[in-house]
Amino acid sequence: MATIRYILRDAFRLLFRHWGLTILTWVTMMAVFLAVGGSFLLTSCAHAVVAKLAGDLTIEAYIAKEFDLEALKPKIEAIPHVKEVTLVTPESALARLKELLGEQAQVVELLGENPLPPSLVLQVDDASNADVVAQTLRSLSEIEDVVYAREAANRLARLNAVIRQLTIGIIAVAIMIGILILFNTVRIAVYSRREELAVMLKVGATPTYVAMPFLLQGVILGGLGGISATLILTRAYTVFVKHINRLLPFLMVPEGGPEIFIQLVLLLVGGGMALGWICSWIATSRHIRDALRPL
Amino acid sequence: MEIRVSGVSKIFKPDIVALEDIYITVRPGEFLYLVGPTGSGKSTLLRLITGEARPTRGQITVGPFNLRKMRWGAISYYRRYVGVVFQDFKLLPHLTAYENVAFALEAMGLPPKEIRVKTGEALDRLGLWRRRFLHPPQLSGGEQQRLAIARAVVKSPSLLIADEPTGNLDANTAEGIMDILLSINASGTTVIMATHNQYIVDTYRARVVELRMGRMTRDEEKGRYGSYGYN
Numbered sequence: 001m002a003t004i005r006y007i008l009r010d011a012f013r014l015l016f017r018h019w020g021l022t023i024l025t026w027v028t029m030m031a032v033f034l035a036v037g038g039s040f041l042l043t044s045c046a047h048a049v050v051a052k053l054a055g056d057l058t059i060e061a062y063i064a065k066e067f068d069l070e071a072l073k074p075k076i077e078a079i080p081h082v083k084e085v086t087l088v089t090p091e092s093a094l095a096r097l098k099e100l101l102g103e104q105a106q107v108v109e110l111l112g113e114n115p116l117p118p119s120l121v122l123q124v125d126d127a128s129n130a131d132v133v134a135q136t137l138r139s140l141s142e143i144e145d146v147v148y149a150r151e152a153a154n155r156l157a158r159l160n161a162v163i164r165q166l167t168i169g170i171i172a173v174a175i176m177i178g179i180l181i182l183f184n185t186v187r188i189a190v191y192s193r194r195e196e197l198a199v200m201l202k203v204g205a206t207p208t209y210v211a212m213p214f215l216l217q218g219v220i221l222g223g224l225g226g227i228s229a230t231l232i233l234t235r236a237y238t239v240f241v242k243h244i245n246r247l248l249p250f251l252m253v254p255e256g257g258p259e260i261f262i263q264l265v266l267l268l269v270g271g272g273m274a275l276g277w278i279c280s281w282i283a284t285s286r287h288i289r290d291a292l293r294p295l
Numbered sequence: 296m297e298i299r300v301s302g303v304s305k306i307f308k309p310d311i312v313a314l315e316d317i318y319i320t321v322r323p324g325e326f327l328y329l330v331g332p333t334g335s336g337k338s339t340l341l342r343l344i345t346g347e348a349r350p351t352r353g354q355i356t357v358g359p360f361n362l363r364k365m366r367w368g369a370i371s372y373y374r375r376y377v378g379v380v381f382q383d384f385k386l387l388p389h390l391t392a393y394e395n396v397a398f399a400l401e402a403m404g405l406p407p408k409e410i411r412v413k414t415g416e417a418l419d420r421l422g423l424w425r426r427r428f429l430h431p432p433q434l435s436g437g438e439q440q441r442l443a444i445a446r447a448v449v450k451s452p453s454l455l456i457a458d459e460p461t462g463n464l465d466a467n468t469a470e471g472i473m474d475i476l477l478s479i480n481a482s483g484t485t486v487i488m489a490t491h492n493q494y495i496v497d498t499y500r501a502r503v504v505e506l507r508m509g510r511m512t513r514d515e516e517k518g519r520y521g522s523y524g525y526n
Contacts, residue, residue, distance in 0.1 A: 195387070198385075199385050202345070202347075202379060204374040204399070206372075292370055292371075293367055294346060
């Protein structure tokens with residue numbers, strides 16, 4: 001218990017002794033985590049919007065009249081990547097057509113017999129799989145024709161991939177910057193106390209006891225950066241979504257809530273603390289090992 | 296703690312022989328002077344005993360610890376039984392005298408109350424209680440050396456190693472330091488002291504081990520600084 005108290009005291013001494021560096025690192029870490037968290041939110045939004053658009057993207061499969069629609073449904077549902085299958089009987093298709101035509105619906109009456117074939121409306125799990133599902137449908141003898149927005153599906157799939165790659169790139173660069181900053185801050189702290197560390201080791205301090213204040217310093221700095229970025233991003237996201245949904249309501253960007261906040265806390269605060277620990281460990285362990293290694 | 300140095304040699308790369316074939320046994324509670332000219336290997340031998348260096352050949356055992364075989368991670372635990380006084384004091388300038396002594400106990404994880412008591416006793420014993428709030432640069436050379444001794448003895452070590460503890464001090468202050476070291480020795484702590492101070496060795500007679508060019512040239516009970524010959 002006493003050891004924990006000494007370690008905590010020393011960690012805060014480190015933070016306050018180099019207060020200028022502490023503030024600089026805190027602000028820089030916050031900027032890094034703003035980039036990471038911003039990219040994360042951007043991806044989440046983009047995925048939600050693309051998922052919404054992809055959800056609206058359907059494949060319509062027209063069935064030859066001699067086949068039973070109900071009997072065909074399980075076979076279609078078994079096709080990989082098919083998420084949902086809705087049956088459209090000729091009657092319901094006609095009713096929908098009349099609804100679309102409005103006042104001109106009586107034109108349909110002139111046709112006499114219902115000319116519309118039975119069909120199935122399919123939703124796929126991902127826009128990029130629409131092509132595969134359509135090809136499978138075309139290969140079935142029961143299917144007469146397949147209609148879907150092929151170009152839109154491909155564009156959505158490409159957009160999704162680009163956003164994912166961009167986000168991974170931004171997060172990777174931001175994390176590398178974060179590692180360098182934290183590593184250097186702790187290394188400066190270790191260097192400024194190298195004499196003290198050597199004496200501590202000479203009088204019987206364990207490597208863990210010597211290293212712990214530096215590890216805590218890294219954890220606190222990483223955590224502080226993560227907390228600040230989380231608070232800023234949570235507020236900024238709420239404002240951003242409100243504006244976007246007012247200007248472009250069809251996008252229906254998901255609103256910020258506890259779920260987003262928890263995800264940001266886990267990613268930024270948890271990630272920041274873990275990053276701080278790892279950087280500090282790298283910065284201190286080598287110094288301590290060298291100081292303890294016998295000549 | 297008994298110290299056994301058996302056939303120890305230390306060769307620094309590429310081929311600098313610092314110590315060669317040294318045999319010394321120091322009995323528990325003994326006071327031993329280590330003398331010899333600069334470069335004779337005194338500091339190297341002390342480093343081998345504190346675990347800062349490892350012998351190239353031979354064995355060193357201090358009580359139950361075999362320093363040749365000891366893993367580097369275990370050195371910290373061994374050093375809790377050994378107090379070291381450095382010629383250049385190695386005090387931490389940003390800590391007060393009190394904190395300099397207390398942190399040796401903090402490093403061992405002792406509770407605050409015990410640290411307060413032991414640090415107070417050590418500072419009082421070394422005559423530094425009234426100076427406890429001063430920082431090392433505000434203390435005289437003698438006071439700094441006493442503070443370094445306080446830090447070494449506060450953990451009640453079984454072995455005290457002092458590398459030229461009177462090296463930077465005037466004669467009167469050096470005598471004061473010697474009185475302290477002898478009183479620590481009288482309480483049962485084994486003391487090994489490397490020194491160039493002929494007056495001290497000749498006045499406070501104890502066992503003398505002399506090194507020259509890395510070889511032991513003399514081991515004499517109640518010896519003198521300038522005596523020669525191998526017993």
